[in-house]
Every structure is written in structure tokens, then in C-alpha cells.
Amino acid sequence: MTTIPPAVDGAAVVVFDPATAGALATAYDQLARDLDQLRIVESTTFDHACEQWRGRTAVWAARQRPDLVAHLQRAARLCEEAALAARAAVGRAAEAQLARNAAATVVRQQAEARAELGQARVT
Amino acid sequence: MSGVDSTASSARPEDLRGYHDDVLRRIGAVDRSLHQVEAAVAAYEASCAEVPLALPSPAAVTEPLGDLRALARRVAEVAEAFLLADRSPTGGMAWSTDGAVARVILDRFPQLANTTVLGAVADELAIEVAEGIERAATDGASGLADLRASVPARLASDPVFARAVMARVDHRLAATVDRLALDARPGYPSADLRWLGSLFARGAAGADGRPTDATRRLLGDAPGRTAVRILRRSSRAHLPVLAVEAIARAALRHPSKEDRSHLFLIDEDGRDTGDDAIFLDAAEHPGLALRLLTGRDPDRPSRPQVERLVADSAGESQVGLAALLRSARRAPQRYVDGALSRSGLALQFGTVAGLASLPQRRRRTSVPDRPLVLAALSLVLDHPDLAAADTRGSDAEVTGRTPVEDLTGFFEHAARDKVTWAVALEGASRRRLAATTKAILDHDEDELDLVGRFDAVVARAARRADAPDRVLDPVIHAAADAGADRLEGRYGPLAGGAAALVLQAGGDRLGDAVAEDPGTAQEQLEAGGSAEADRILAVVDALPGEVVWRGSGVGGRAELVAAARDADGHRVLLQWERAQSPEVRKVLTNLEAAYRRGFEAVARMPSGG
Known part of the structure; x- marks a missing residue:
């Protein structure tokens, strides 16, 4: 599991809470599951209703469904992708913190080098 | 169904x-x-x-x-x-x-009522509705409210149902719409008209988007076309593009005013708004807008078509036409390989010529004229060089006017409205600066010749627009002449001559009193920056290493820009110029000469205003 490194001296902390990102991923996963469940229940009960359903009303209802089912399926996939993105956000936060740490380290090292050089000139 | x-x-x-x-x-x-x-x-x-x-x-x-x-x-x-x-x-x-x-x-x-579910019942209802609409032609709106209530909204918005009604009601629809529109306040569709407008919008085209036979029949005569205009004015529902095109083409062939218009379609200023809704529909499709204005064949576009359309728009609200021009400007087909296509050229020159031939008498280019002038101005300012280059030739034999006259007439409309004129001057100045910079960097002085020509036309238009309208002068002078003739008949030629002098002087004073105040286009033109200032700024931008500021009277570019706008701006510019090296001064002299050549070439042309 990715962890976010602590900020080194001189580096700003990346504002990020892994637990909140995890909760978001979980919420999206649950929504995706519920959407899939809805789609399955809808299909099953519609098929059951159609066993004895004849006439124009049955034709009309059957025509409404393909688009609807496709939209539900797409919504569930979007939620799954959102859950993945929320989980990947921890890695992005870690990378951002590492980059800030590296930049701060370079600045500190340059300052130290300048200080050493100044010291050497004095002595 | x-x-x-x-x-x-x-x-x-x-x-x-x-x-x-x-x-x-x-x-x-x-x-x-x-x-x-x-x-x-x-x-x-x-x-x-x-x-x-x-x-x-x-x-x-x-x-x-x-x-x-x-x-x-x-x-x-x-x-x-x-x-x-x-x-x-x-x-x-x-x-x-x-x-x-x-x-x-x-x-x-x-909520469940649709043609799939209702089947033959929807068919029967469509017949009832069609008959009800026909009856309303003679009974008025009395029965239409009940009819509307009998059709569920869901069914009325079902295109299959709407088509079935429209196919059955046929030409009687025109009579009903006429009757309902006469009962309504002009421009404000009643609930019945809105309902019929929506029904027409849903049923005007087939499943393939093409206009139905019923729609084509409606478009075949003046009452039908007028009904379509009223119905489109009464509904915001969209039509498929092919139906929009068919309706717009019918309106182009037979404009509203030629179809004897309709009281409902006349606005408070007495202008015909009949084709507005139709052109606004078409304006949603830029490619279609360009085709409608310049013709179907992009290889042989028709400049006279757009010219006639614009020129004939006096007395119309012009709202739809302005939208059509704005839309056509966005059409990708206006360009080929980055240059204006034949259709693009026809659009630009046709619009200029059309606008130039609209009457110039009105002082104020107010709403709704302003949108039309602004739309046309945008076209011209996209390619001011083309407009200026056109002044080098002359096709007066064809149009009866020279390109200079067309362009001057066009800008005269812009100059009569402060807002439009400000836009025009801003565009002209931007172009002048760009062309001058290019002339310095590329040693291409032809650009400056064009800029000079363009500015000369703009200046001429400002002069003409500022001249007070003296539309009553001929009437006053004719009255004075008639009065003198009567005295001469009664008292002899001496009395008549003396009276003529007195009456003529009085007529002149009266003419002065009723003439409008001079305009402010030239004032705006002068306040908006000069060719001299733009020339110097272009040199500053193009030759930053060669210009000097010490002793120039100003500390830098921003200060120069501000100083050039002051009342004594010319003096500041002159001082700056004197402080420059002989090389920079020579560049400025050459630029001015090229600009002057263009300007004077147009200024020397006889003014037909």
C-alpha cells in the first residue's frame, strides 16, 4: 500500500488525507455495485412480466429498455473508474510530496554549499 | 400509425x-x-x-x-x-x-399516451384534431381550447401523431392560423397558436428529417408561408435541419413582405418580422446560413443574392438577417486553405454592397439596425485588406456604383451609430498597426497602400455621416418657389422676384431649424488615434533597438501612447520623430509616403454622396 512520505525540512506538506480518499473509493464501489444490482433486478423482473404481457403496451415498454439499460451500465462503469482514480490519488499525493521534498533538499543543499564556501573564504 | x-x-x-x-x-x-x-x-x-x-x-x-x-x-x-x-x-x-x-x-x-401504445385510437384522435383545427378557421378559438385539452401533452409531442394531424389538416391550417393570429396581440402568440406551433414543429418533417408533403404544400403559396412564419414565431421547438432549409429557401424566394405579411408579424415600429424566426432557425447551422446567403453551389456563389437580401431589408426588423450573417461568418466553408472561399468573398462583398444601398437618411442606427451593421462590420473587419483592395478596381458598369462608393456607403451606416463606429475604428486602428509593423519588417509597402485606402474610405464615410440631414430642404424650397410664383402672377415679375428672395431666405432659416444636428463620427475618428501615432508605435515595436527616447519628450512606449491621445498629441509625436536618428526618420518618411499614396488615391476619387 502506498504511503505518503513525511515532508522534509523546508518542504510544504501536500494537503491530502488517504482515509478520505479511501472512503470516496469505497463509496463509488458501492454505488457501482448498486447500479449493477439494479440493472440485474430490472432485467429479471421485466423478463418475468413479459412472460404473459402481450399487445401494444408490451411493445412500447420493450422499446424503452435497451437505451436505459446501456445508460445504467455506463453509469456503473464510470463509478468503478472513479473508485480507481480515488485509490490512485494516494500515489499521486505521494509523488507530489516526494517532488516537494526533493526541491526543498536541493535548496537546502545549495544553501549549505554557499555557507561552506563563505566559511572557507573567511578562514 | x-x-x-x-x-x-x-x-x-x-x-x-x-x-x-x-x-x-x-x-x-x-x-x-x-x-x-x-x-x-x-x-x-x-x-x-x-x-x-x-x-x-x-x-x-x-x-x-x-x-x-x-x-x-x-x-x-x-x-x-x-x-x-x-x-x-x-x-x-x-x-x-x-x-x-x-x-x-x-x-x-x-403520461402513457403515445402512438405506439394508442395505435388506431391515436389515428382517430388525429382525425378529430385535424377536423377541430379546420373548424377553428371559421369558429375562431372557441373550440380549440377543448381540442387542446383532449390531446395529452405527451401525445401532442409525439412526431408520429403530429405528422398525422398535419397531413390531414392540410391547407386549412393556414386559414386557422390566420384567424387565430388576427385575434392575438401582434407578436404575442396565444396558447392556441403556441400549441399549433409546437404541433407543426413536431410534425413538419418526416422520420428522415425531410419536410413532409404537407409542409411542402404549405410552403407553396403565400397564405401557407405566412402560416408557417406565424407558427415558427409561436414555438421554440426545433426542426430538423432539412426542414429548416426548405422553409428558409421558401422565405428567401418569397419574403414576408411580398407575401403581404401579416398584422401579427408587424412589430411596434411597423417593421415586418415575418422572416426573423425562420432565419433564426437557419442561423443555428452556420453552413446552411452561408448557403442560404450565397447560393447552393459553392463553386459559383451568388454575390447578388446576399446583396439583394440585405438591400431589400429596409422596412424589415433585420433581426433574423443579422443572425444569419453572424452565423455564416462562423461557417467553416467560408474559408479554403486559410483564405476566403468563393462563398466567403461573395458574402463579404455582397453584404457591403447590400448595406451600402440601404437608405442613409436615418440619423440613429438603433436597434434593430445595429445588429445588422455590426454583423456586416465583423465580416469586413475580418478581412479589411480585401475591402481596401477592391477600391483599386471598378465594376461600376455592373452595379452602377464603384467599390469605393459601396464601401463608403457601408461605413456611413456604421458611422451613424457611436457604438458601431467605435467598433469600426478600433478594427481599423488594429489593422493599421499590424500592417505598418509588417511593412517595416517585410519591406512590403503594399499593405500600407491598402491601409491608406481603407482609412480614406472611413474618413469619407465619417464626413458624410456627420453632414446634417436636410431632408425637408427640397420641400421648403419648393414651397418658397410656389409662393413667389403666386405673387408674380398677381403683382408682376418684380414683386415675384423680390418675394422670391425673401421667401428663399426664410426657407433657408426654416431648413436650418428643422435639420438635424451634425453627427460626431469625425470627432470619434480623431479621438480614436491617428495614422501618424500608429506609424510611430509600429516603428517602436518593430525597431526597439534603433529608436531613442532621450530628448524625445516621452520616457517610453506607454507614455507615448498616452501623450498621442492628448489634444496636442501631434506636437508630441513630432518631437519624438525629431529626436530619432536619420535612419529611423527615413523609415517613417517611407511609411508615410506609402500610406499617403493609398489614402490620396481614394480621396481624389469623386464623391457621389
Whole structure:
């Protein structure tokens, strides 16, 4: 599991809470599951209703469904992708913190080098 | 649309209700999850702001949920309809006919009313509606309210139903629309007109988007075209593009005023708004707008077509035409390989010529004229060089006017309105600066010749626009002459001559009194920056290493810009120029000479204003 490194001296902390990102991923996963469940229940009960359903009303209802089912399926996939993105956000936060740490380290090292050089000139 | 009314129809109502109940229960679970997601998203945005996420729009979930909820409700209504059609289901099965179920639906479940479900019943209703509309031609609106109430909104918006009504009502629609529009306040469609407008919008085109035969028949005569204009004015529902094109072409061939217009389509200023709604429809499709203005064949576009359309727009509101021009400007077909296409050229020059031939007498280019002038101005300012280059040739033999006259007349309209004129001057100045910089860097002085020509036309237009309108002078002088003639007849030529002098002087004073104040176009032109200032600024931008500021009177570019706008700006510019090296001064002299050549070439041309 990715962890976010602590900020080194001189580096700003990346504002990020892994637990909140995890909760978001979980919420999206649950929504995706519920959407899939809805789609399955809808299909099953519609098929059951159609066993004895004849006439124009049955034709009309059957025509409404393909688009609807496709939209539900797409919504569930979007939620799954959102859950993945929320989980990947921890890695992005870690990378951002590492980059800030590296930049701060370079600045500190340059300052130290300048200080050493100044010291050497004095002595 | 027709079906067999007695076709067997059956269902187990409990199964249909079960579908409704199960689906709604599961939707409830999804709703709860959705709320949790919303809360989690808000928490994430509050505590993880530095790592933003591209999350799906809530509508991606809520819209299909809403649609499914609606379908479940309709299915439950079908269950109720079956139970009403067959009050004694056997073993849980309800049996009936499509016709019986359809009638129950029409009476009790309007949300479910559509042509697929209603079948032959919808056909019968379409006939009733068509007959009702025809009756309204003689009875007026009295029966139309009941008719509207008898058609569920869902069914009225069903294109199959709307087409069936339109096919049956045929040319009687024109008489009904005429009657209803005469009863309505001009420009304000009544509920009946809005309803008919919506019905027409849904039923004007077939499933393939082409106008139906009924629509074509309507467009075939003046009353039908007028009805279409009123119906489009009465509804915001969109039409397929092919139907829009057919209607717009009919309006181009037979403009509203040629079709004797209609009181309903005349605005408060007495202008004909008949074609506005039709052109606004067409303006939603830039490619179509360009084709309508310049002709179907992009290889042989028609400049006279757009010219005539603009020139004939006096007395019309011009709102639709302005929208059409703005839209055509956005059409990709206006260009080929980055240059104006033949259609683009026809559009530009036709618009200029058309606008130039509109009457110039009115002082104020107010709404709704302003949109038309601004739309045309945008076209010209996109390519001012083309307009200026056109002044080098002369096709007066063809049009009766020279290109200079056309362009001057065009800008005269712009100069009569402060806002439009400010836009024109801003565009001219921008172009002047760019052309001067290019002339310095590329040693291409031809650009400056064109800029000079353009500015000369603009200056001439400002002069003409500023001249006070003295439209009453001929009348006053004729009256003075007539008065002198009468005195001469009575008292002899001496008395007549003396009286003529007195009357003529009085006439002049009266003419002065009723003439409008001079305009301010030239004032605006002078305040908006000069060619001299732009020339110097271009040199500053193009030769930053060669210009000197010491002793120039100003400290830098910004100060120069500000100083050039002052009343004594010319003196500041002169001082700056004197401080420059001989090389820089020579560049400035050459630039001015090239500009002057163009300017004077146009200025020397005889003015027809």
C-alpha cells in the first residue's frame, strides 16, 4: 500500500488525507455495485412480466429498455473508474510530496554549499 | 400509425406492479449510495484539495435513474389500465384488446399516451384534431381550447401523431392560423397558436428529417408561408435541419413582405418580422446560413443574392438577417486553405454592397439596425485588406456604383451609430498597426497602400455621416418657389422676384431649424488615434533597438501612447520623430509616403454622396 512520505525540512506538506480518499473509493464501489444490482433486478423482473404481457403496451415498454439499460451500465462503469482514480490519488499525493521534498533538499543543499564556501573564504 | 383495434392484449397486472415495486426499491438503494458518494466527494474536496480528481457528473447516474423510475411508473399504469379494461381477471391474467386498453390509457393515464401504445385510437384522435383545427378557421378559438385539452401533452409531442394531424389538416391550417393570429396581440402568440406551433414543429418533417408533403404544400403559396412564419414565431421547438432549409429557401424566394405579411408579424415600429424566426432557425447551422446567403453551389456563389437580401431589408426588423450573417461568418466553408472561399468573398462583398444601398437618411442606427451593421462590420473587419483592395478596381458598369462608393456607403451606416463606429475604428486602428509593423519588417509597402485606402474610405464615410440631414430642404424650397410664383402672377415679375428672395431666405432659416444636428463620427475618428501615432508605435515595436527616447519628450512606449491621445498629441509625436536618428526618420518618411499614396488615391476619387 502506498504511503505518503513525511515532508522534509523546508518542504510544504501536500494537503491530502488517504482515509478520505479511501472512503470516496469505497463509496463509488458501492454505488457501482448498486447500479449493477439494479440493472440485474430490472432485467429479471421485466423478463418475468413479459412472460404473459402481450399487445401494444408490451411493445412500447420493450422499446424503452435497451437505451436505459446501456445508460445504467455506463453509469456503473464510470463509478468503478472513479473508485480507481480515488485509490490512485494516494500515489499521486505521494509523488507530489516526494517532488516537494526533493526541491526543498536541493535548496537546502545549495544553501549549505554557499555557507561552506563563505566559511572557507573567511578562514 | 394505424393498428388493428381488436388485437388481443394481455398481461398479469401483478407482475407489472412487481416490476414497478422491485425497480423502485432498488432505485432507493442506489439513491442512498449516491448520497454517500456526494458526502464523500465533499469530504475529499475539503481535505485533498491538492490532488483533484476528474469525477463523473452526478447526472450520469441521476438521469438514467430518473428515466427508469418513469418507465416503472408507466408500467404500473399499464397494470391499472389492464385492470380497468378487464375488471375480472382470470387466474391473475387480464385480457382485453389493444383498442380497449388504449381508450383507458387516453382517459386515465395521459403520461402513457403515445402512438405506439394508442395505435388506431391515436389515428382517430388525429382525425378529430385535424377536423377541430379546420373548424377553428371559421369558429375562431372557441373550440380549440377543448381540442387542446383532449390531446395529452405527451401525445401532442409525439412526431408520429403530429405528422398525422398535419397531413390531414392540410391547407386549412393556414386559414386557422390566420384567424387565430388576427385575434392575438401582434407578436404575442396565444396558447392556441403556441400549441399549433409546437404541433407543426413536431410534425413538419418526416422520420428522415425531410419536410413532409404537407409542409411542402404549405410552403407553396403565400397564405401557407405566412402560416408557417406565424407558427415558427409561436414555438421554440426545433426542426430538423432539412426542414429548416426548405422553409428558409421558401422565405428567401418569397419574403414576408411580398407575401403581404401579416398584422401579427408587424412589430411596434411597423417593421415586418415575418422572416426573423425562420432565419433564426437557419442561423443555428452556420453552413446552411452561408448557403442560404450565397447560393447552393459553392463553386459559383451568388454575390447578388446576399446583396439583394440585405438591400431589400429596409422596412424589415433585420433581426433574423443579422443572425444569419453572424452565423455564416462562423461557417467553416467560408474559408479554403486559410483564405476566403468563393462563398466567403461573395458574402463579404455582397453584404457591403447590400448595406451600402440601404437608405442613409436615418440619423440613429438603433436597434434593430445595429445588429445588422455590426454583423456586416465583423465580416469586413475580418478581412479589411480585401475591402481596401477592391477600391483599386471598378465594376461600376455592373452595379452602377464603384467599390469605393459601396464601401463608403457601408461605413456611413456604421458611422451613424457611436457604438458601431467605435467598433469600426478600433478594427481599423488594429489593422493599421499590424500592417505598418509588417511593412517595416517585410519591406512590403503594399499593405500600407491598402491601409491608406481603407482609412480614406472611413474618413469619407465619417464626413458624410456627420453632414446634417436636410431632408425637408427640397420641400421648403419648393414651397418658397410656389409662393413667389403666386405673387408674380398677381403683382408682376418684380414683386415675384423680390418675394422670391425673401421667401428663399426664410426657407433657408426654416431648413436650418428643422435639420438635424451634425453627427460626431469625425470627432470619434480623431479621438480614436491617428495614422501618424500608429506609424510611430509600429516603428517602436518593430525597431526597439534603433529608436531613442532621450530628448524625445516621452520616457517610453506607454507614455507615448498616452501623450498621442492628448489634444496636442501631434506636437508630441513630432518631437519624438525629431529626436530619432536619420535612419529611423527615413523609415517613417517611407511609411508615410506609402500610406499617403493609398489614402490620396481614394480621396481624389469623386464623391457621389
